[in-house]
Amino acid sequence: MDTFLIHLLNSLLYASVLFLIAGGLSLIYGVMRIVNLAHGNLYAVGAYTTAWAVGRVLGGAPTLVLYALLPVGAVAAAALGAVLEPTLLRPLYKRAEEYQLLITFGLLLVLEDRIRVVWGPYPLAASALFEGPGSFAIGESIYPTYNLAVITVGGLAAAGLWAFVYKTKFGVILRATSQNMRMASALGVNVNRVYVQAFTLGCFMAGLGGAIIVPQQGAVLGMGVDALILAFVVVVIGGLGSLEGALLGALMVGVVREFGIAFFPEIELAVLYFMAAVVLLIRPAGLFGRT
Amino acid sequence: MLEIQQINTFRGPAHILRGVSLTVGDAEAVCLVGRNGAGKTTTIDSIMGLLPVRSGAIAFKGRDITRLPAHERARLGIGYSPEDSGIFPDLTVAENFQISQLMGASRGRGASTSGAEMDERILAVFPEVKEFTGRRGLNLSGGQKKMVAIARAMTLSPSILLLDEPFEGLAPVVVNRFIDAVKKIKGMGISLLIAESNLNTATRIADRLYAIDRGEIIFQGDPKSALQNEEVMKTIRG
Numbered sequence A: 001m002d003t004f005l006i007h008l009l010n011s012l013l014y015a016s017v018l019f020l021i022a023g024g025l026s027l028i029y030g031v032m033r034i035v036n037l038a039h040g041n042l043y044a045v046g047a048y049t050t051a052w053a054v055g056r057v058l059g060g061a062p063t064l065v066l067y068a069l070l071p072v073g074a075v076a077a078a079a080l081g082a083v084l085e086p087t088l089l090r091p092l093y094k095r096a097e098e099y100q101l102l103i104t105f106g107l108l109l110v111l112e113d114r115i116r117v118v119w120g121p122y123p124l125a126a127s128a129l130f131e132g133p134g135s136f137a138i139g140e141s142i143y144p145t146y147n148l149a150v151i152t153v154g155g156l157a158a159a160g161l162w163a164f165v166y167k168t169k170f171g172v173i174l175r176a177t178s179q180n181m182r183m184a185s186a187l188g189v190n191v192n193r194v195y196v197q198a199f200t201l202g203c204f205m206a207g208l209g210g211a212i213i214v215p216q217q218g219a220v221l222g223m224g225v226d227a228l229i230l231a232f233v234v235v236v237i238g239g240l241g242s243l244e245g246a247l248l249g250a251l252m253v254g255v256v257r258e259f260g261i262a263f264f265p266e267i268e269l270a271v272l273y274f275m276a277a278v279v280l281l282i283r284p285a286g287l288f289g290r291t
Numbered sequence B: 001m002l003e004i005q006q007i008n009t010f011r012g013p014a015h016i017l018r019g020v021s022l023t024v025g026d027a028e029a030v031c032l033v034g035r036n037g038a039g040k041t042t043t044i045d046s047i048m049g050l051l052p053v054r055s056g057a058i059a060f061k062g063r064d065i066t067r068l069p070a071h072e073r074a075r076l077g078i079g080y081s082p083e084d085s086g087i088f089p090d091l092t093v094a095e096n097f098q099i100s101q102l103m104g105a106s107r108g109r110g111a112s113t114s115g116a117e118m119d120e121r122i123l124a125v126f127p128e129v130k131e132f133t134g135r136r137g138l139n140l141s142g143g144q145k146k147m148v149a150i151a152r153a154m155t156l157s158p159s160i161l162l163l164d165e166p167f168e169g170l171a172p173v174v175v176n177r178f179i180d181a182v183k184k185i186k187g188m189g190i191s192l193l194i195a196e197s198n199l200n201t202a203t204r205i206a207d208r209l210y211a212i213d214r215g216e217i218i219f220q221g222d223p224k225s226a227l228q229n230e231e232v233m234k235t236i237r238g
Helices: A002-032 A039-057 A063-068 A071-092 A097-119 A127-131 A145-167 A169-179 A181-186 A191-217 A223-238 A243-263 A265-282 B040-048 B070-076 B093-102 B115-125 B127-132 B142-154 B172-187 B199-205 B223-228 B230-237
Strands: A135-138 A141-144 B002-011 B014-024 B029-033 B053-060 B078-081 B160-164 B191-196 B208-213 B216-221
Touching: A002 A039, A002 A135, A002 A141, A002 A145, A002 A169, A002 A191, A002 A223, A002 A243, A039 A071, A039 A097, A039 A127, A039 A191, A039 A223, A063 A127, A071 A097, A071 A191, A097 A223, A127 A145, A127 A191, A141 A145, A145 A169, A145 A191, A145 A243, A169 A181, A169 A191, A169 B093, A181 A191, A181 B070, A191 A223, A223 A243, A223 A265, A243 A265, B002 B040, B014 B029, B014 B040, B014 B053, B014 B191, B014 B216, B029 B040, B029 B199, B040 B053, B040 B070, B040 B078, B040 B160, B040 B191, B070 B078, B078 B142, B093 B142, B115 B127, B115 B142, B115 B172, B127 B142, B142 B160, B142 B172, B172 B191, B172 B199, B191 B199, B199 B223, B199 B230, B208 B223, B208 B230, B216 B223, B216 B230, B223 B230
Parallel strands: B029 B191, B029 B208, B078 B160, B160 B191
Antiparallel strands: A135 A141, B002 B014, B002 B053, B208 B216
Protein backbone atom coordinates (compact mmCIF):
# COMPACT_ATOMS: atom_id res chain seq x y z
CA MET A 1 0.00 0.00 0.00
CA ASP A 2 2.83 2.40 0.94
CA THR A 3 4.65 1.61 -2.28
CA PHE A 4 1.47 2.19 -4.24
CA LEU A 5 0.97 5.58 -2.57
CA ILE A 6 4.54 6.59 -3.38
CA HIS A 7 4.07 5.58 -7.01
CA LEU A 8 0.83 7.54 -7.08
CA LEU A 9 2.52 10.66 -5.69
CA ASN A 10 5.34 10.29 -8.19
CA SER A 11 2.75 10.01 -10.96
CA LEU A 12 1.12 13.22 -9.80
CA LEU A 13 4.51 14.92 -9.55
CA TYR A 14 5.35 13.98 -13.09
CA ALA A 15 1.86 14.85 -14.33
CA SER A 16 2.07 18.29 -12.70
CA VAL A 17 5.21 19.22 -14.60
CA LEU A 18 3.93 17.65 -17.81
CA PHE A 19 0.67 19.57 -17.52
CA LEU A 20 2.53 22.85 -17.17
CA ILE A 21 4.51 22.13 -20.34
CA ALA A 22 1.73 20.54 -22.40
CA GLY A 23 -0.92 22.98 -21.13
CA GLY A 24 1.20 25.89 -22.40
CA LEU A 25 1.79 24.13 -25.72
CA SER A 26 -1.92 23.45 -26.06
CA LEU A 27 -2.93 26.98 -25.07
CA ILE A 28 -0.64 28.45 -27.72
CA TYR A 29 -1.95 26.08 -30.38
CA GLY A 30 -5.56 26.62 -29.29
CA VAL A 31 -5.37 30.39 -29.67
CA MET A 32 -2.79 30.84 -32.42
CA ARG A 33 -2.82 27.53 -34.30
CA ILE A 34 0.95 27.33 -34.00
CA VAL A 35 2.77 24.15 -33.04
CA ASN A 36 5.73 25.56 -31.14
CA LEU A 37 8.54 23.01 -31.47
CA ALA A 38 10.75 25.24 -29.31
CA HIS A 39 8.31 24.99 -26.40
CA GLY A 40 10.40 22.36 -24.59
CA ASN A 41 13.38 24.66 -24.63
CA LEU A 42 11.38 27.41 -22.94
CA TYR A 43 10.83 24.84 -20.19
CA ALA A 44 14.61 24.35 -20.17
CA VAL A 45 15.18 28.12 -20.02
CA GLY A 46 12.91 28.22 -16.95
CA ALA A 47 14.90 25.42 -15.32
CA TYR A 48 18.33 26.87 -16.13
CA THR A 49 17.39 30.41 -15.09
CA THR A 50 16.06 29.27 -11.73
CA ALA A 51 19.04 26.98 -11.12
CA TRP A 52 21.40 29.80 -12.08
CA ALA A 53 19.62 32.33 -9.86
CA VAL A 54 19.47 29.95 -6.91
CA GLY A 55 22.90 28.36 -7.22
CA ARG A 56 25.20 30.95 -8.74
CA VAL A 57 23.77 34.31 -7.82
CA LEU A 58 22.27 33.98 -4.37
CA GLY A 59 23.71 30.73 -3.12
CA GLY A 60 24.37 32.13 0.32
CA ALA A 61 20.97 33.76 0.80
CA PRO A 62 18.45 32.48 3.37
CA THR A 63 16.36 29.52 2.15
CA LEU A 64 13.14 31.54 2.08
CA VAL A 65 14.72 34.01 -0.34
CA LEU A 66 15.79 31.10 -2.52
CA TYR A 67 12.20 29.82 -2.67
CA ALA A 68 11.11 33.29 -3.69
CA LEU A 69 13.51 32.93 -6.65
CA LEU A 70 11.61 29.93 -8.05
CA PRO A 71 9.33 32.00 -10.31
CA VAL A 72 12.35 33.74 -11.87
CA GLY A 73 12.62 30.97 -14.45
CA ALA A 74 8.94 31.30 -15.36
CA VAL A 75 9.29 35.05 -15.76
CA ALA A 76 12.40 34.62 -17.91
CA ALA A 77 10.62 32.16 -20.21
CA ALA A 78 7.59 34.48 -20.40
CA ALA A 79 9.79 37.47 -21.25
CA LEU A 80 11.50 35.44 -23.95
CA GLY A 81 8.11 34.45 -25.33
CA ALA A 82 6.93 38.06 -25.34
CA VAL A 83 9.90 38.92 -27.56
CA LEU A 84 9.79 35.85 -29.81
CA GLU A 85 6.11 36.04 -30.81
CA PRO A 86 6.07 39.49 -32.41
CA THR A 87 9.54 39.21 -33.93
CA LEU A 88 9.82 35.62 -35.19
CA LEU A 89 6.32 34.16 -35.37
CA ARG A 90 4.01 37.03 -36.32
CA PRO A 91 5.48 37.52 -39.80
CA LEU A 92 4.66 33.86 -40.57
CA TYR A 93 0.98 33.63 -39.61
CA LYS A 94 -0.20 34.08 -43.17
CA ARG A 95 2.26 31.49 -44.50
CA ALA A 96 1.79 27.74 -44.72
CA GLU A 97 2.24 25.66 -41.54
CA GLU A 98 5.54 24.27 -42.81
CA TYR A 99 7.15 27.69 -42.34
CA GLN A 100 5.97 27.87 -38.74
CA LEU A 101 7.30 24.38 -38.05
CA LEU A 102 10.62 25.27 -39.67
CA ILE A 103 11.05 28.51 -37.74
CA THR A 104 10.11 26.96 -34.39
CA PHE A 105 12.42 24.00 -35.08
CA GLY A 106 15.19 26.48 -35.90
CA LEU A 107 14.38 28.29 -32.67
CA LEU A 108 14.66 24.99 -30.79
CA LEU A 109 18.21 24.54 -32.11
CA VAL A 110 19.17 28.16 -31.44
CA LEU A 111 17.85 28.03 -27.86
CA GLU A 112 19.65 24.73 -27.24
CA ASP A 113 22.89 26.33 -28.38
CA ARG A 114 22.28 29.54 -26.44
CA ILE A 115 21.74 27.53 -23.26
CA ARG A 116 25.05 25.77 -23.86
CA VAL A 117 26.83 29.09 -24.49
CA VAL A 118 25.31 30.93 -21.52
CA TRP A 119 25.30 28.19 -18.87
CA GLY A 120 27.93 25.79 -20.20
CA PRO A 121 27.75 22.06 -20.93
CA TYR A 122 27.52 20.89 -17.32
CA PRO A 123 24.29 20.35 -15.39
CA LEU A 124 23.10 23.04 -13.01
CA ALA A 125 21.50 22.13 -9.72
CA ALA A 126 19.28 23.88 -7.20
CA SER A 127 19.15 20.96 -4.81
CA ALA A 128 19.18 23.19 -1.71
CA LEU A 129 15.51 23.87 -2.38
CA PHE A 130 14.77 20.17 -2.74
CA GLU A 131 16.56 19.25 0.44
CA GLY A 132 15.35 22.24 2.46
CA PRO A 133 11.88 21.01 3.47
CA GLY A 134 13.16 17.49 4.29
CA SER A 135 11.04 14.37 4.02
CA PHE A 136 8.02 12.78 5.64
CA ALA A 137 7.21 9.17 6.37
CA ILE A 138 4.86 7.02 4.33
CA GLY A 139 4.72 3.79 6.27
CA GLU A 140 8.28 2.53 6.40
CA SER A 141 9.44 4.72 3.53
CA ILE A 142 10.21 8.41 3.38
CA TYR A 143 9.08 10.82 0.71
CA PRO A 144 10.50 14.29 -0.15
CA THR A 145 8.24 17.11 1.04
CA TYR A 146 9.34 19.27 -1.90
CA ASN A 147 7.57 16.88 -4.29
CA LEU A 148 4.29 17.68 -2.58
CA ALA A 149 4.95 21.37 -3.24
CA VAL A 150 5.44 20.61 -6.95
CA ILE A 151 2.18 18.62 -7.03
CA THR A 152 0.42 21.52 -5.29
CA VAL A 153 1.79 24.06 -7.77
CA GLY A 154 0.69 21.83 -10.66
CA GLY A 155 -2.81 21.52 -9.21
CA LEU A 156 -3.05 25.24 -8.52
CA ALA A 157 -1.78 26.02 -12.02
CA ALA A 158 -4.43 23.78 -13.56
CA ALA A 159 -7.21 25.33 -11.45
CA GLY A 160 -5.88 28.85 -11.98
CA LEU A 161 -5.60 28.41 -15.72
CA TRP A 162 -9.11 26.98 -15.94
CA ALA A 163 -10.49 29.91 -13.96
CA PHE A 164 -8.47 32.34 -16.07
CA VAL A 165 -9.76 30.94 -19.36
CA TYR A 166 -13.37 30.28 -18.36
CA LYS A 167 -14.12 32.79 -15.62
CA THR A 168 -12.34 36.01 -16.55
CA LYS A 169 -13.03 38.73 -19.08
CA PHE A 170 -9.70 38.09 -20.75
CA GLY A 171 -10.67 34.42 -20.99
CA VAL A 172 -13.73 35.38 -23.04
CA ILE A 173 -11.52 37.40 -25.41
CA LEU A 174 -9.00 34.54 -25.56
CA ARG A 175 -11.67 31.94 -26.42
CA ALA A 176 -13.33 34.24 -28.95
CA THR A 177 -10.00 34.83 -30.70
CA SER A 178 -9.21 31.12 -30.72
CA GLN A 179 -12.60 30.30 -32.28
CA ASN A 180 -12.80 33.01 -34.94
CA MET A 181 -9.93 35.44 -35.14
CA ARG A 182 -11.46 37.52 -37.96
CA MET A 183 -14.75 37.99 -36.17
CA ALA A 184 -13.01 38.87 -32.92
CA SER A 185 -11.06 41.62 -34.67
CA ALA A 186 -14.28 42.92 -36.24
CA LEU A 187 -15.63 43.29 -32.70
CA GLY A 188 -12.71 45.44 -31.60
CA VAL A 189 -10.28 42.78 -30.37
CA ASN A 190 -6.64 43.59 -31.08
CA VAL A 191 -5.70 40.08 -32.18
CA ASN A 192 -1.96 40.78 -32.24
CA ARG A 193 -2.10 41.76 -28.59
CA VAL A 194 -4.10 38.66 -27.66
CA TYR A 195 -1.57 36.49 -29.52
CA VAL A 196 1.42 37.90 -27.69
CA GLN A 197 -0.41 37.57 -24.36
CA ALA A 198 -1.38 33.94 -25.07
CA PHE A 199 2.13 33.05 -26.23
CA THR A 200 3.65 34.74 -23.18
CA LEU A 201 1.27 32.86 -20.87
CA GLY A 202 2.08 29.54 -22.58
CA CYS A 203 5.82 30.21 -22.20
CA PHE A 204 5.28 31.24 -18.57
CA MET A 205 3.68 27.87 -17.89
CA ALA A 206 6.56 26.00 -19.55
CA GLY A 207 9.08 28.11 -17.63
CA LEU A 208 7.20 27.45 -14.38
CA GLY A 209 7.36 23.72 -15.08
CA GLY A 210 11.13 23.97 -15.49
CA ALA A 211 11.54 26.23 -12.48
CA ILE A 212 9.68 24.00 -10.03
CA ILE A 213 11.23 20.74 -11.15
CA VAL A 214 14.86 21.93 -11.33
CA PRO A 215 15.48 21.60 -7.57
CA GLN A 216 14.49 17.93 -7.87
CA GLN A 217 16.07 16.98 -11.20
CA GLY A 218 18.63 19.64 -12.07
CA ALA A 219 19.00 21.34 -15.44
CA VAL A 220 20.77 19.41 -18.19
CA LEU A 221 21.29 19.93 -21.91
CA GLY A 222 18.64 18.18 -23.96
CA MET A 223 16.00 18.37 -21.23
CA GLY A 224 13.88 20.60 -23.46
CA VAL A 225 13.71 18.11 -26.32
CA ASP A 226 12.87 15.23 -23.96
CA ALA A 227 10.10 17.32 -22.41
CA LEU A 228 8.78 18.35 -25.83
CA ILE A 229 8.43 14.74 -26.97
CA LEU A 230 6.47 13.78 -23.87
CA ALA A 231 4.40 16.96 -24.11
CA PHE A 232 3.46 15.90 -27.63
CA VAL A 233 2.40 12.48 -26.34
CA VAL A 234 0.23 14.32 -23.80
CA VAL A 235 -1.44 16.60 -26.37
CA VAL A 236 -1.90 13.75 -28.85
CA ILE A 237 -3.79 11.87 -26.15
CA GLY A 238 -5.71 14.85 -24.79
CA GLY A 239 -6.20 16.78 -28.03
CA LEU A 240 -4.05 19.68 -29.18
CA GLY A 241 -5.66 22.97 -28.18
CA SER A 242 -7.62 21.58 -25.22
CA LEU A 243 -6.61 22.43 -21.65
CA GLU A 244 -8.84 19.68 -20.24
CA GLY A 245 -7.15 17.31 -22.68
CA ALA A 246 -3.71 18.44 -21.53
CA LEU A 247 -4.68 17.76 -17.92
CA LEU A 248 -6.10 14.31 -18.62
CA GLY A 249 -3.21 13.44 -20.96
CA ALA A 250 -0.64 14.56 -18.38
CA LEU A 251 -2.30 12.42 -15.71
CA MET A 252 -2.42 9.39 -18.01
CA VAL A 253 1.20 9.78 -19.11
CA GLY A 254 2.28 10.44 -15.52
CA VAL A 255 0.61 7.30 -14.20
CA VAL A 256 1.67 5.01 -17.07
CA ARG A 257 5.25 6.27 -17.00
CA GLU A 258 5.64 5.92 -13.23
CA PHE A 259 4.12 2.47 -13.04
CA GLY A 260 5.92 1.53 -16.26
CA ILE A 261 9.29 2.42 -14.74
CA ALA A 262 8.40 0.37 -11.64
CA PHE A 263 6.90 -2.71 -13.24
CA PHE A 264 7.96 -2.90 -16.91
CA PRO A 265 10.96 -0.57 -17.33
CA GLU A 266 12.13 -2.15 -20.62
CA ILE A 267 9.02 -1.07 -22.48
CA GLU A 268 7.94 2.00 -20.47
CA LEU A 269 8.34 4.48 -23.35
CA ALA A 270 6.91 2.02 -25.87
CA VAL A 271 3.75 1.74 -23.76
CA LEU A 272 3.38 5.53 -23.79
CA TYR A 273 3.66 5.69 -27.57
CA PHE A 274 1.34 2.71 -27.90
CA MET A 275 -1.22 4.54 -25.78
CA ALA A 276 -0.90 7.62 -28.01
CA ALA A 277 -1.23 5.45 -31.12
CA VAL A 278 -4.40 3.80 -29.81
CA VAL A 279 -5.94 7.21 -29.06
CA LEU A 280 -4.98 8.41 -32.55
CA LEU A 281 -6.64 5.37 -34.10
CA ILE A 282 -9.85 5.72 -32.10
CA ARG A 283 -10.05 9.52 -31.82
CA PRO A 284 -7.59 11.15 -34.24
CA ALA A 285 -8.15 14.60 -32.70
CA GLY A 286 -7.43 13.31 -29.18
CA LEU A 287 -9.81 12.65 -26.29
CA PHE A 288 -10.89 16.29 -25.95
CA GLY A 289 -9.90 17.52 -29.41
CA ARG A 290 -12.27 18.83 -32.04
CA THR A 291 -12.49 16.85 -35.27
CA MET B 1 -20.77 58.67 -43.25
CA LEU B 2 -18.95 56.13 -45.43
CA GLU B 3 -17.20 56.88 -48.71
CA ILE B 4 -15.41 54.31 -50.83
CA GLN B 5 -13.42 55.50 -53.79
CA GLN B 6 -12.12 53.31 -56.57
CA ILE B 7 -11.03 50.37 -54.44
CA ASN B 8 -9.27 47.38 -55.96
CA THR B 9 -9.13 44.24 -53.83
CA PHE B 10 -7.51 40.88 -54.51
CA ARG B 11 -8.12 37.47 -52.97
CA GLY B 12 -4.79 35.75 -53.50
CA PRO B 13 -3.95 36.26 -57.16
CA ALA B 14 -7.59 36.91 -58.15
CA HIS B 15 -8.53 40.54 -58.84
CA ILE B 16 -12.02 40.70 -57.29
CA LEU B 17 -12.99 44.35 -56.85
CA ARG B 18 -12.25 46.59 -59.82
CA GLY B 19 -12.52 50.26 -58.97
CA VAL B 20 -15.57 50.00 -56.71
CA SER B 21 -16.92 53.31 -55.42
CA LEU B 22 -19.94 53.82 -53.21
CA THR B 23 -21.24 56.04 -50.45
CA VAL B 24 -23.57 55.60 -47.50
CA GLY B 25 -25.11 58.69 -45.93
CA ASP B 26 -26.21 59.36 -42.35
CA ALA B 27 -29.11 57.11 -41.27
CA GLU B 28 -29.31 55.76 -44.80
CA ALA B 29 -29.97 52.16 -45.77
CA VAL B 30 -27.97 51.20 -48.85
CA CYS B 31 -28.12 47.78 -50.47
CA LEU B 32 -25.38 46.23 -52.55
CA VAL B 33 -27.05 43.67 -54.79
CA GLY B 34 -25.43 41.12 -57.02
CA ARG B 35 -25.27 37.44 -57.77
CA ASN B 36 -23.08 35.00 -55.83
CA GLY B 37 -19.45 35.74 -56.57
CA ALA B 38 -20.15 39.27 -57.83
CA GLY B 39 -17.97 40.86 -55.12
CA LYS B 40 -20.47 41.77 -52.37
CA THR B 41 -18.69 39.97 -49.53
CA THR B 42 -15.30 41.21 -50.75
CA THR B 43 -16.63 44.78 -50.65
CA ILE B 44 -17.93 44.35 -47.09
CA ASP B 45 -14.68 42.64 -45.98
CA SER B 46 -12.63 45.44 -47.55
CA ILE B 47 -14.63 48.10 -45.70
CA MET B 48 -14.28 46.18 -42.42
CA GLY B 49 -10.52 45.81 -42.91
CA LEU B 50 -10.64 42.03 -43.09
CA LEU B 51 -9.15 42.13 -46.59
CA PRO B 52 -6.48 44.64 -47.59
CA VAL B 53 -7.32 46.91 -50.51
CA ARG B 54 -4.59 47.16 -53.15
CA SER B 55 -5.57 50.71 -54.17
CA GLY B 56 -8.30 53.26 -53.66
CA ALA B 57 -9.52 54.86 -50.46
CA ILE B 58 -12.10 54.26 -47.72
CA ALA B 59 -13.21 57.16 -45.55
CA PHE B 60 -15.47 56.95 -42.50
CA LYS B 61 -16.91 60.15 -41.05
CA GLY B 62 -14.35 62.07 -43.10
CA ARG B 63 -11.38 60.07 -41.75
CA ASP B 64 -9.24 57.93 -44.03
CA ILE B 65 -9.44 54.38 -42.67
CA THR B 66 -7.99 52.58 -45.71
CA ARG B 67 -4.98 51.20 -43.80
CA LEU B 68 -6.58 50.91 -40.37
CA PRO B 69 -6.77 47.38 -38.86
CA ALA B 70 -10.23 45.83 -38.40
CA HIS B 71 -10.32 46.23 -34.62
CA GLU B 72 -9.73 49.97 -34.88
CA ARG B 73 -12.48 50.32 -37.48
CA ALA B 74 -14.82 48.47 -35.12
CA ARG B 75 -13.86 50.82 -32.31
CA LEU B 76 -14.66 53.79 -34.55
CA GLY B 77 -18.22 52.50 -34.84
CA ILE B 78 -18.39 50.15 -37.81
CA GLY B 79 -20.50 47.12 -36.89
CA TYR B 80 -20.28 43.93 -38.93
CA SER B 81 -22.44 40.85 -39.32
CA PRO B 82 -20.89 38.29 -41.70
CA GLU B 83 -22.66 35.96 -44.09
CA ASP B 84 -22.00 32.92 -41.88
CA SER B 85 -23.00 34.92 -38.77
CA GLY B 86 -19.55 34.37 -37.20
CA ILE B 87 -21.02 33.34 -33.86
CA PHE B 88 -18.36 32.01 -31.47
CA PRO B 89 -19.59 28.43 -31.03
CA ASP B 90 -18.24 27.74 -27.55
CA LEU B 91 -19.25 31.08 -26.09
CA THR B 92 -22.72 31.76 -24.75
CA VAL B 93 -24.82 34.40 -26.47
CA ALA B 94 -24.21 36.69 -23.48
CA GLU B 95 -20.45 36.20 -23.88
CA ASN B 96 -20.75 36.88 -27.61
CA PHE B 97 -22.35 40.22 -26.65
CA GLN B 98 -19.71 41.00 -24.02
CA ILE B 99 -16.72 41.08 -26.34
CA SER B 100 -17.04 44.61 -27.68
CA GLN B 101 -17.78 45.90 -24.19
CA LEU B 102 -14.79 44.05 -22.71
CA MET B 103 -12.55 45.61 -25.34
CA GLY B 104 -13.99 49.04 -24.65
CA ALA B 105 -14.92 49.12 -28.32
CA SER B 106 -18.35 50.57 -27.58
CA ARG B 107 -17.15 53.52 -25.53
CA GLY B 108 -17.19 57.16 -26.40
CA ARG B 109 -19.87 57.41 -29.04
CA GLY B 110 -22.72 59.46 -27.72
CA ALA B 111 -25.00 58.77 -24.80
CA SER B 112 -26.14 55.32 -25.82
CA THR B 113 -23.10 53.46 -24.61
CA SER B 114 -24.00 52.19 -21.17
CA GLY B 115 -24.63 48.48 -20.81
CA ALA B 116 -28.28 48.96 -19.82
CA GLU B 117 -29.04 51.26 -22.71
CA MET B 118 -27.27 48.97 -25.09
CA ASP B 119 -29.32 46.03 -23.89
CA GLU B 120 -32.43 48.09 -24.47
CA ARG B 121 -31.33 48.85 -28.02
CA ILE B 122 -30.70 45.18 -28.72
CA LEU B 123 -33.95 44.10 -27.14
CA ALA B 124 -35.87 46.78 -29.01
CA VAL B 125 -34.66 45.22 -32.26
CA PHE B 126 -34.66 41.54 -31.30
CA PRO B 127 -36.57 40.95 -28.02
CA GLU B 128 -36.36 37.19 -28.71
CA VAL B 129 -32.64 37.22 -27.94
CA LYS B 130 -33.39 37.53 -24.23
CA GLU B 131 -34.69 33.95 -24.20
CA PHE B 132 -31.40 32.36 -25.23
CA THR B 133 -28.62 34.53 -23.80
CA GLY B 134 -27.38 31.55 -21.77
CA ARG B 135 -27.22 29.21 -24.75
CA ARG B 136 -23.92 28.44 -26.46
CA GLY B 137 -23.48 29.60 -30.05
CA LEU B 138 -23.15 25.98 -31.11
CA ASN B 139 -26.74 25.29 -30.10
CA LEU B 140 -28.44 28.13 -31.97
CA SER B 141 -30.55 27.69 -35.09
CA GLY B 142 -29.53 29.44 -38.31
CA GLY B 143 -32.08 32.21 -37.79
CA GLN B 144 -31.05 32.70 -34.17
CA LYS B 145 -27.41 32.97 -35.25
CA LYS B 146 -28.30 35.68 -37.77
CA MET B 147 -30.27 37.49 -35.06
CA VAL B 148 -27.42 37.28 -32.53
CA ALA B 149 -24.91 38.41 -35.16
CA ILE B 150 -26.83 41.62 -35.86
CA ALA B 151 -27.58 42.20 -32.17
CA ARG B 152 -23.89 41.61 -31.36
CA ALA B 153 -22.85 44.21 -33.95
CA MET B 154 -25.23 46.59 -32.17
CA THR B 155 -23.21 46.20 -28.95
CA LEU B 156 -20.53 48.36 -30.58
CA SER B 157 -22.98 51.29 -30.54
CA PRO B 158 -22.23 51.55 -34.23
CA SER B 159 -22.75 54.50 -36.51
CA ILE B 160 -22.98 52.12 -39.44
CA LEU B 161 -23.77 48.42 -39.75
CA LEU B 162 -22.34 46.24 -42.51
CA LEU B 163 -24.69 43.28 -42.96
CA ASP B 164 -23.57 40.54 -45.31
CA GLU B 165 -26.56 38.52 -46.59
CA PRO B 166 -28.59 38.95 -43.39
CA PHE B 167 -31.68 37.29 -44.87
CA GLU B 168 -30.00 34.35 -46.58
CA GLY B 169 -31.47 30.96 -45.69
CA LEU B 170 -34.36 32.43 -43.69
CA ALA B 171 -38.01 31.43 -44.18
CA PRO B 172 -40.13 34.19 -45.83
CA VAL B 173 -41.98 34.95 -42.61
CA VAL B 174 -38.67 35.30 -40.75
CA VAL B 175 -37.34 37.53 -43.53
CA ASN B 176 -40.24 39.90 -42.80
CA ARG B 177 -39.28 39.87 -39.13
CA PHE B 178 -35.67 40.74 -40.02
CA ILE B 179 -36.76 43.50 -42.40
CA ASP B 180 -38.73 45.07 -39.53
CA ALA B 181 -35.62 44.82 -37.35
CA VAL B 182 -33.48 46.50 -40.00
CA LYS B 183 -36.02 49.31 -40.27
CA LYS B 184 -35.93 49.76 -36.49
CA ILE B 185 -32.12 49.97 -36.58
CA LYS B 186 -32.37 52.60 -39.28
CA GLY B 187 -34.93 54.43 -37.15
CA MET B 188 -32.26 54.66 -34.43
CA GLY B 189 -30.18 56.78 -36.77
CA ILE B 190 -27.75 53.98 -37.67
CA SER B 191 -26.64 53.78 -41.30
CA LEU B 192 -26.73 50.40 -43.04
CA LEU B 193 -24.85 48.82 -45.90
CA ILE B 194 -26.48 45.50 -46.75
CA ALA B 195 -25.10 42.96 -49.19
CA GLU B 196 -28.09 41.16 -50.66
CA SER B 197 -28.58 38.81 -53.59
CA ASN B 198 -32.37 39.06 -53.67
CA LEU B 199 -33.36 42.25 -55.50
CA ASN B 200 -36.96 42.19 -54.25
CA THR B 201 -35.86 42.01 -50.63
CA ALA B 202 -33.32 44.76 -51.24
CA THR B 203 -35.94 47.10 -52.71
CA ARG B 204 -38.06 46.69 -49.56
CA ILE B 205 -35.39 48.14 -47.27
CA ALA B 206 -33.03 50.26 -49.35
CA ASP B 207 -33.10 54.01 -49.69
CA ARG B 208 -30.51 53.60 -52.41
CA LEU B 209 -29.13 50.63 -54.19
CA TYR B 210 -25.93 49.63 -55.94
CA ALA B 211 -25.71 46.66 -58.28
CA ILE B 212 -22.37 44.87 -58.56
CA ASP B 213 -21.27 42.37 -61.16
CA ARG B 214 -17.84 40.80 -61.62
CA GLY B 215 -16.33 43.25 -59.15
CA GLU B 216 -17.67 46.39 -60.81
CA ILE B 217 -20.55 48.66 -59.87
CA ILE B 218 -22.95 48.55 -62.80
CA PHE B 219 -25.80 50.59 -61.35
CA GLN B 220 -26.60 53.05 -58.63
CA GLY B 221 -29.90 54.70 -57.90
CA ASP B 222 -33.18 54.31 -56.06
CA PRO B 223 -34.90 50.90 -55.83
CA LYS B 224 -37.65 51.86 -58.28
CA SER B 225 -35.14 52.72 -61.00
CA ALA B 226 -33.32 49.47 -60.34
CA LEU B 227 -36.47 47.47 -60.95
CA GLN B 228 -37.04 49.35 -64.20
CA ASN B 229 -33.47 48.90 -65.38
CA GLU B 230 -33.26 45.95 -67.74
CA GLU B 231 -29.51 45.48 -67.42
CA VAL B 232 -29.76 45.28 -63.63
CA MET B 233 -32.70 42.89 -63.76
CA LYS B 234 -30.91 40.69 -66.27
CA THR B 235 -27.65 40.67 -64.36
CA ILE B 236 -29.17 40.01 -60.93
CA ARG B 237 -31.80 37.51 -61.99
CA GLY B 238 -29.81 35.88 -64.75
